[in-house]
Each structure stands twice: as structure tokens, then as C-alpha cells.
Amino acid sequence: MTTVAPDLLRTLAEPDDADLARLDAWWRAANYLTIGQIYLRANPLLREPLTAGHIKPRLLGHWGTSPGLSLIYAHVSRLIRHTGQQAIYLAGPGHGGPALVAAGYLEGTYSEIYPGVSQDEAGMLRLFRQFSSPGGIPSHVSVTTPGSIHEGGELGYVLVHAFGAVMDNPDLLAIAVVGDGEAETGPLEGSWKGISFLNPAHDGAVLPILHLNGAKISGPTVLARKDPAEVRALLRGHGYEVIEVEGDDVPGMHYRFAAALSRAWGRIRDIQAAARVGEWDGVRPVWPVIVLRSPKGWTGPQQVDGIQVTGTWRSHQVPLSGVRDNPEHLALLETWLKSYRPEELFDATGAPTALVCEQAPEGDLRMSATPQANGGLLTRDLDLPDFRGYAVSVKRPGEGRAESTRKLGELMRDVYGRNPDRFRLFCPDETNSNRLGAVFEVSDRAFAERVTPEDVAIGRDGRVMEVLSEHNCHGWLEGYTLTGRHGMFATYEAFAMVSASQTVQHGKWLQEAKNLPWRAKVPSLNVLLTSTAWRNDHNGFSHQGPGLIQVVLTQRGDVSRVYLPPDANCLLSVADHCLRSRSYINLIVIDKQPQLQYLTMDQAVDHCTRGAGIWDWAGTDDGTSDPDIVLACAGDVVTMETVAAAQILRERLPGFKVRVVNVVDLMTLIRPKDHPHGMSETLFTELFTDTVDVVFSFHGYPGAIHQLVHGRPDADRFRVRGFIEQGTTTTPFDMTVRNRASRYHLVMDAINNAKRLPRGAADLKAWCESQLERHDAYVVEHLEDMPEVRDWTLGDWAQQG
């Protein structure tokens, strides 16, 4: 790659008259179509005088941001046409949906995908009428919008999506428009630092365009009202070269924006060229950002009823709201629409004229048609090693110990090695802490800021993404997978709630995409929680909470998956499955500490494939008749306690028939009509019987199990133990005691709930109570010494008897 020829930059910066005419025509057409979507239910081309009957009964949509979004789109399209640059457009002010829909329509993509919305008068009418209507499309940029990987609902994520999209995507330029409302959010403000993790050689580029039009829904914004010198300083501080464009004059704004875009693009290409021929000095590049100041509602009615509208928050949504009842408003609307000279923009059939069409790039270079925004089309399967090769050897269940996630780290190391262009791990500075550090054998952490000799596993070429921001990690992974690549987000369980809303929104995206045949499936969003509620013993209560499971359970079965592998081999099997899967939210929860191992690899594969099963070796159930009690479990710590409880019962209450059921795939508990993983009634009965009481020990909040088993035979018989928000700095075993989920509690639960009890049950209960008293005494006695984790959690339970 060489730097750009000066002639080309000049051409870009200084449109000639023909180019300008095309550009401006396209912009006018987009604005016209935007207003049409908001207002018109008939007479789309104004072939007859506008009447109240042509106006929609309910006026919805956001005009204010739209003309700016369309201006940018037009200019980037021109850049593409002149340069062949591959680009994707992310609209942070995503409520400017009609602008982006208009763009896709003008480029022809919309009609290709939705043939009913054809490029003629009938199609235009349908375009207008479907907007913000039942059975139609939302008012925001959405999954239905061709060219989008970014939903315009919850604000704050446009830059994280853009940076995720360009990672390992060297030829892609992401145009990321940041609205000044969005710029007030924390996640957005924290996402400018994407450039500190960007490699100009193997990654593409993000061009942020901060669009300051001054107002949000009902007031001014901070950045719009700050001294412009402060805004410049802020962006320079974030590491950017600031290019400013301001005004509302046409064609002046076209010339100025073209010059700004040319300069920004030239700068990006210079940075990339230097890095790609090995001439990068290693100093983090100063990437360009454009600050565009144009009036809110630009080109709309200046004043309405004597009150200023354009340039104020009043043009945020529908600037003329009384058009059906107020003839003056109606006339204003007609004048406004005609100000774009639609007769120059659409021909007799209603199709865009050549003048408009020539402005658009062709084929896949159209931003509305780029396969980058339909990443499933670009997705290549991961080259995965055989996960069985990382197996922990298990001779007898519950005998050996291993750090399960360390095995996953080894697997991921080799996934990195085999897939240097399409797999990344995202993690708030905890890769080592989470025992995943094997990945550093093949890749450093990505870091574009200054590196010192003291640093370890950090470098320009690193591709492990560590930033102390769950929002960045989550959002980058979303952008990365939506453009067709694979990854995993590993984080603390309690702090997974920081990005819970992103999980919710991404789930909605995936679910909506499944309704659209043209959207190809993308790699799943894999979330690994390895520092779990039960074992954040020394970090204490603030780090203890299994909330994300509860969040994922609210999502529909089409997308949500929750896995609780009890040991390393199950984890490997589950991870392999998740890395192969498409368009799911896969939540995997497993502790990072040394933990008991139960299943051989063959057993693990079998167990995980079923999702749940009876652990014969753990129970005393001979299968000839119903057991006296079912001890069920989902989650590693609670599985250990359950197996221990079964052992106590086996040894101390002979003749009492205990069945142990372990659940890996939480969704198997749901009825099959409510989730595709839901196990059949027959299998459910095989595992849990129809009538025997079940003591279910769960990693998360107990209520989750109650909601999952609702509708199963006699669901009331499930007694659930789980995390009940009892936490502090204490030993891991004490965590189970405080949450009433220890082996002793489970034994007592079994005794309390079994219908038939052999002799000795009362004694055993008393013994359990004495064990708990002993435990409490021990805690008090050892008040000030935090014992090693090992002593407490991994002790041979038989010894504790």
C-alpha cells in the first residue's frame, strides 16, 4: 500500500460541478424521502396538491438528525466511488432511521431485499407507509435496515461497534457518526480509546464523525454548548486530530465537508500505508476525527408559528406537528418538500433519476449493500483443534482437581494460533486471573500506546483485547461477530451486569435477524464468567452475584443459551459447541479455581450433548424404582456440594435411595414448547420422576429454577437452593453455608422432603446441624485468618464426615 496520490486527494477535496450536482441531488433526494416517511401516506411525488388526507394519522420519526446523517452518507458514497474504499456506516443517532432507510432505497439495495418497496411510485409509497407502522419498520435504524450492524435504540455503542468491526479487517473503513446526545453517555465517552488498541497494519480504520447539531430531545447538549476549544481539546486528548466543518450554507457545506473528508481519508491511508510497509515508528497514530456542526433539522422549516424550530430541540422529532388540522402547517410542509425539487430527483415512474443514481457506488461497495453489514455472509468457520486433546484425565469421579479454565485457555491458545485473522478474546484485564493466560503464548495483548521493557505480553501486534471496560469488551465483540468473526468475552460474573443491557440489546438484534431471511447467521456472542459469585470469597459481597444468568433467561429461546459445566472436560465440550454455533447468546459459567473433576472426556461429551443426566456413580439409585429423593444440581460449586451430600447420605443412611442429576444446559429444564433445548416430557420424567421431591442446588438465584420448571409435572416439588444474596469476605465453604446450600443443608433438605425415611434419618439431621455448628465455631475461632482456599473447598468430603 502506498500513500494516496495528491491528485486524487485534490479531486476528493474539490468536487467539480458535475460531481457537486450529483452529490447535492442525492442529498436532496434522501431528505425528501426522509420527510415522506414521516408524513405521507399518499401522493408521494406531490403529483397533486398536498391535502390533509395525504398525511399519516400519527406522525412519528426523527427529522432533526436526519439531514446531517444523509449529508455524511452522500459524501462517503462519493469517496467510495472515487477510491473504491470499502466502508460501513454506523449511525449513532440511530433514531435517524428514515435517513438510512432512504439511503438504502436510493442505492437500490432496499428494493433488492424487499421487492415490494420498488424504485417507483408504488414502491415509494410503500416505503413511506411502512415507516413506523404496525407490520412495517421501526423508526430507528434497525436490523431491518440494510447496511446496518447497529440498532438505533440504546445510545452509547456506536464507536465500540465500529472498532469491533474493523479489528482484523484491514480494508474496512467504519464511518461512525456520534450524535451529541449519545456523546453524553458514559459508554460512548469511554469508547474513544479504541484507537489505543488499534493496529494500523492488520486492523481497518474508524473515522468518527461527531455530529454536533446542538440539541437532544428537549434541551441542549453539553458538547454543543461547551467552548469549541474545549471540544477540540477533548478529542485531541482522546488521541485524535480534529477536523472541523461548520455551517448551513449550500453548496459551501458540500465543499467544506468534501475537503474535510478528503483530509481525514488521506490521513488514514497515510497511517495505514506506513504501518503496512513496516515504516511505523510504533507511536500510536493520531487518527482523524471530523466534528460536524450543522443545525438540527437543517433544511427544514426555520420557524413554525413564529417560533424558531430549525437549530433547536423543537426539530428533534416532527417539526411540523399540526399538518392534518392546520392549513398553514400543511402549506409549510408542501413548500418544504418542494424545496428539494423532487422533479429533478425522481422520474415519471418515481424512480431516482440518473443524476441521483450516479452518485451511488456500485454493487457491494454501496454501504447499504456491504456484506460487512451482513457478516454471516463473510463468516468462515473457525479452524478448531479437537477439544478432546485438552482433556483432563479422570480416573475416578471427584478424585482429582484441576483449574478447568486453564484447559480452556490452552484450547483458545490453539484457536488463536490456527485462526490468526478471525478469533479474539475480550477481557477486562483478567485473562491471567481467569487462568486463560495460555493465549499469551501465541498472542500479546493489543496495545498501541507506549510500551516499556517492564511490560509482559503486550505489544503492537497483540490480538488479545484487555481494557478495563466491560462496555468496550462487549461492544467490540458484538462488532467483531456482526462482521463475521468469532470471539469470547470473559469477565467477572458480578460485573457482567455492567454490560447486561448490551447483552439484552444484542439478543434482541439476533432475534430480529432470525425473522429476516436475507440476514445470514453470525457467530454467537460467547460470554464466559469465570470469577463466580461463589468463589469471590476474598473480594467479598460486591463481587458476589449471579445476575447475568437471570438476564439471559429473560431472552427468547431462539437466542439464549446458559451452560454450567461442572468440570474441565464438560467446559471443553461446551466451549467447542459454542464456538461452532451461530447467532446465539451463549453464557458459560464456571469457576477458575482448582476444582474437582468428575467426568472423562467421553462421559463429558455424552453428558453435555444431552444437557443433563443422572450421575449413577454419585447416587444410590439402582434404577429399579423411583428413588427416595432426587438431588439435582447445576453449577460447579453446588455440584460439589450435591455430590458430597449424596456421599454423606450413602454412608450414613444406607437404604435411602438418592439419585443425583446434573444439569449442564440450563435450558433443558424448560418445556420443549418454550425452548428448543427443552427436554422432552419423557426424558424429564426419566431424570426427575413425576412425583419424587427434588432438592435442586443451583449456581444462580433459586427463583430461576422455579421459573424454568414451571409446567413440568408437579413443579411444586422442586426445593431449590442457590445464591440468596448472602455474601461477604469469607471462605468458599462458608459461602455455601451462608446461602444455605452446603452439603449439610442439602442432606437436611433431602431428609425433610423425602416421603420415606429409613431409621437414622433424625440422627443424621442432628449430625448435620452439629457439623454446621462446628463450622460456625470454626469461623469464629479462626476469625482473623483467611485459610487457603484449598483447605476449605477442595477438601475430601469424606474426611469432613
Place this chain on the structure above:
Amino acid sequence: MTTVAPDLLRTLAEPDDADLARLDAWWRAANYLTIGQIYLRANPLLREPLTAGHIKPRLLGHWGTSPGLSLIYAHVSRLIRHTGQQAIYLAGPGHGGPALVAAGYLEGTYSEIYPGVSQDEAGMLRLFRQFSSPGGIPSHVSVTTPGSIHEGGELGYVLVHAFGAVMDNPDLLAIAVVGDGEAETGPLEGSWKGISFLNPAHDGAVLPILHLNGAKISGPTVLARKDPAEVRALLRGHGYEVIEVEGDDVPGMHYRFAAALSRAWGRIRDIQAAARVGEWDGVRPVWPVIVLRSPKGWTGPQQVDGIQVTGTWRSHQVPLSGVRDNPEHLALLETWLKSYRPEELFDATGAPTALVCEQAPEGDLRMSATPQANGGLLTRDLDLPDFRGYAVSVKRPGEGRAESTRKLGELMRDVYGRNPDRFRLFCPDETNSNRLGAVFEVSDRAFAERVTPEDVAIGRDGRVMEVLSEHNCHGWLEGYTLTGRHGMFATYEAFAMVSASQTVQHGKWLQEAKNLPWRAKVPSLNVLLTSTAWRNDHNGFSHQGPGLIQVVLTQRGDVSRVYLPPDANCLLSVADHCLRSRSYINLIVIDKQPQLQYLTMDQAVDHCTRGAGIWDWAGTDDGTSDPDIVLACAGDVVTMETVAAAQILRERLPGFKVRVVNVVDLMTLIRPKDHPHGMSETLFTELFTDTVDVVFSFHGYPGAIHQLVHGRPDADRFRVRGFIEQGTTTTPFDMTVRNRASRYHLVMDAINNAKRLPRGAADLKAWCESQLERHDAYVVEHLEDMPEVRDWTLGDWAQQG
């Protein structure tokens, strides 16, 4: 208030020898106590040679950030001593818990609160041994730490807490230390803009201290490795005057930090003085920020085993980890501890020497003792108007319509008026949208940036907090309430998930505080969700999700409350209750659109006081025997559908006995042993019977009800309808159809589940199905016209029959 005398500033900036000696001694003592907490289980004063037996079995805690935190604490204490400034200290790097605990201990506060941790050798030993131990205290700054309103767990909120604390608190200075790890988070980056909403006359001040020690847990941080000029630009861009202190030399660093603090404090007082005598020019002040660059693990062992530790991530937690087994490490630890010259710091009894004690301020001015950090002590009840005065007149239930939240807005307007110093509303730019705009009659929005003549209800003196950041809104309210004032956070239901993690963490804080008798109860955190999942019809699927209810339900009964008032009078009653309450998370969910009104004010008060009740007028249950079905509901939209279903059954299936139960206080459903609001078994049976099937229509996810009623008599009989993630841009009524919770679905559910059916049931079912077919046809037919909300949701249901 006048500006500060130059002499005083000079004294502050240039400590004399005696002052310096005290300062340095205090700092050394704090560092000594910090290390003691991490390492020692015996021999706290090193009266004998250090042996492995004196070392804790498990080494936990974070040394890296601690010396910096203690340096700042010492200097601010000195400032307080010289000036009488009231200050509160918020440690963003909250894992530096031992430093803050040491500070409280040196100031005597710790022993006052926890007499066992006395200022003598035995107390010091207990201080050491309790740290990070079962039954002891967490390793983070926490609820147990005197002087703290900020838990050091989840990062990102130190500035929002600080700004919330100083609002309407003109005499308070909040020292907010921002770690460079925390500075990578989105919420933190987005919270610098607090000054854009701060009024120097009626608010106090925040002095942020960005402590760049270079590293987080296992690598460098972005801000530490950026060109310092970029960091300066960033902070200037956020609106601050940057004062830098850098180095590791002592006493040099004392002199430089003293000078920096003096300058910052003088600048703050100048800004405040000008504003308070009316000399403020209205331009947003440029507030000071201190950037402190000191080595991570400063004053600790430089190298260990030949590898650099101080100044690198290796000193983040425990820099010497092998002390129990490695004699060299043990010797290094002893040398390190002795480097602070403990004999100068603690007398023969183990108490801090006069040299150390003289450094601390006295009484409530000690930051560890300030009542501002135990805000319940300062809390004054709100002066509340009689909420009955805002009642909506209800002649017949379900006849009239009103925007319920508009009534709440009127109530809040008068709360603002009566409590100009202790009530605020926090809302992402949606106060008007949420129909709460009456507050603008008495208060503008707070805004310290440039205001223009076009702006409405925005001004310097405004106290309604609108910023497009849920993180800021939530965090400010937390800081505001933890310092004893009252407020409400109003936001979109779907986007309440953005700050869900803050809700979780604040709930944990409140819960922990209840275990500490010395912590006085603070005003509750009131969260109002008014743009709900069911009525975000034109915004579509991304705006549709009742997730926060699910989150609050995971919290313990000590703190969590969820209210679903069905109409305006119930909302007023609930709001009054919440505004009077203490130390809860009160979640209130109600739509903002015009909605049916059911209860007179007297009925509403009675209904809300019980939390749930039978609506005789809606059903056909004569009370003489069990009904054929119970139709229960919680939430406004689903209540409307339930009442409509009951009406259909009444009219079309005479003789079928329907009971309608409405639930306002969701927690009444839980068993009383699990929640203090849980209704008694008797009352539960009175409402729901023990055996009759219940069709429960719920605002949130159906699973919530299953988890709530678990353990109630025959809980399996509850069939729940609710939000099942079916959403799009559509009519409100279609939302209920898509989620299978419409009146017709409820009627069919009633028929399907009732044990006894009169003649005509099959016909009615068929009729319901035909109605739904008609509806579907209508939606298709009217595909492209979004009808007015009114036509669909508020239609007289009788007419629809």
C-alpha cells in the same frame, strides 16, 4: 464568603518543618498499617524479629494503590486542619481498602465505632487480623469503612458519587480519587461532565485527583501510557484546569502535593466566593483537577528476586508473595516495614504518637468521621404535601382516563417547592416526555454550560437533573441520598438496564449497612419507569423490555420493593410512601400515556396499603364460595386487559364466577418468611383461594410470578401471562396480542383452566379466536398507518365486543 487570604494559601502550599514532620509521620503510619493488614497475624509492632509464624496463611489485599491514597488523605487532612474545610473522601481505587481503614484507625474513628479495634497493640493486631478474613472486613473500601459512601468493587462511579454528594451541599468538598484503571471505564469517562451541571453557589465542589500510577492488575493503563500532553488536553477538554504532581522523592513530593492542593483549593474557593456574592459571570467555571503521578507500590520493595516490582503491575496486590516460605522475602518484608520507623509512629502501648495524631483534624472534621458519609445522620424528612390533594376524580372505575404520571409531576413540583435544598429529580432528557414537566414550573434544568434565548426551562439555578446518561443520573442520586437527601430517578424501562449493575451494587450497599448499627438509614433510591415495555409501541423492540424488575427481584427482601400502581391515585399513594421510606430500592413502574383510572383516592390508599386486593366491581365473584377462576394482574396495561377480560366473561358467560385480584406491591406475593411485605397465608388464600386456578397477567416476564409464588398453596395452578419478548413497532393493543396477554387470551385462559364451565364457554372461546383473527386482519389491512394510540389502547372494551 470571601476569597482565601494569600497568607493561608502560602501556609498551605509551603508546610513548615513541624507540619511536614507530622504529615510524613502520618503517611508512614498509614503505610505501615496497610502492610500490616496485608501480612501480619502477630507481632504487629515488630517488637520481636519477624518470623514466618507472624505471617498470615493467605495474603490478600492491594498494596499498589495504597500509598498514593494515603498521601492524598494526609494532605487533605492537613488542609482541613488549617482551614476547617468540610470534606469527604471517595476512593475510586477502592481495592485500596487497607489504606482507608488505616486512615480511620489513625484518626480514632475506627476504635470509636469498633471498640475492639482499639488504639493499642491488641487493637492493632485485631485491625490486621480482621482484614480480608472470614468474619472480618473486605479487602475493598466498603460499607464497614467509616467515612466511606463508596464501595470499592465495581469501578466507574467515584465521580458520580462525588457530584451527587455535593449537590445542594454548598459547604462540602468531595475529594474524588480516580484510579487509572477506573479511568478506562465508560461510566467514569462519562462522569467528568458533572461540572457542566454544578452550581458553585448552591452546590459544593468536587476535587478530582487522577492518580496515575501506571498499571492495573496485569498491565499498563491507557492514560498512564499516553503522552502527558494528551492527558492534559483530555482534562482541559472536560473543562478542568490541570494541576500536575509527579515523582517519588520524599519530602519533595510532600512539598509539591501541598502546593498543588493549595492551588486547587484556592481556585475552588475563588469560584465559590464569586458565585456566592453574585459576581459570577455565568460562564461555566474551569474547576481544578490534580493529576498525581506516583509509582505503583510507592515506598515498597523496588525489586524482588531481581525483578522490578515498584512502579509496575507486579505491586498491584501483594508485592512479596513468598514470605512464609522464602527467608529472603521475609527479610525484605521486615526491612520494608521498618523503613517507616514504626517506633516514631506508635508508642509503647501501640497507640499512635502525638506526632501522628496532631496531623489529624478533630471531631466531625476527620474525614473518617464526617456525618456526610453517614448521611442518615443528616437526613431530614421531606416536607411533603398531602398526596390526596392531587387525586384524580374517579366516579366509576374504568370510565375516565388520565396521564397518571402527570399527577406525580404535580406532586413533585410541590415537593421541589417545599424542599428547595433536599429533593431532586434525575432523568435522561425525558422529564417532559415522561409527563413530569410540572416540575419546571418551580425549577429549571440544571445547566452550567452556555444557555441561549431559545432554551426553555434551563438555567444556572436549575435543580432538575437531565443528562443523557443513566449512569450519571443513577450515580448522582446514589451520592445525593447517601449524604442524606431525597430524590427520584425516572427513566425508560428498557434502558433502566443500562444502570442495572448500579442498582445491584447500591442494593448491596444498603443491605450491608443494615448490619451496621452505626450506619443511620438513608433516603431510599426511588426509580420510576414510565416509558414501559408495553407502550413503547412506536420506538419498537429495542425499547421494549421489563428487565429491571427481574434484577430488583434478585435482591434481598431487606432492601427491594417493586410497585406496579394501576392508576394515578395508586401511583400517588405509592410515591408518597416511597418518598417517606428509608434505605430501600423502590422500583415503581407505570405508563405515562393516558390510561384508565379505577380507584378513588380512598380506595387507592386502602389498596396500596394492603398491597393487593380483590376488585369486587370488576368480577362476578359474590364471595359466598370459591370463584371458578381468579384473574390476577400486576401492572397497568395488563390490569386493563384483565378488567376487560372479566367484563367479557361477565357479559358473555353469565354464571361463571370470576374474581379479579390486583397486585400493586409485587413483594406481597412472596411468602412472609422470605420478604417482610409477603402477605400472610391467610390473606393469600383469601385472595387466591387454595385450589382455584389463577390466570395471572403480569407487566414483566412471566417467570417472575412463578418464582414469587413458589411455596404458596399449589403454586402450579398459576398460569402467567406477561412480556415474552415479542415486540416491534406496532399498536399498543397488538403488543398485548403478540405477547399473548390480550383480553381475549385471558378469557381463553380462564376457560381453559377453570374446573367448571357453564354452557357457552366453547362459543366464547371461538368468539375470542375470531376477535384475534379480526385483529390480525386489521393490522395487515392497516399495515402502513399507525393509528393514534388512543384508538387502540383506551377504547371502551365493551364496544370492542
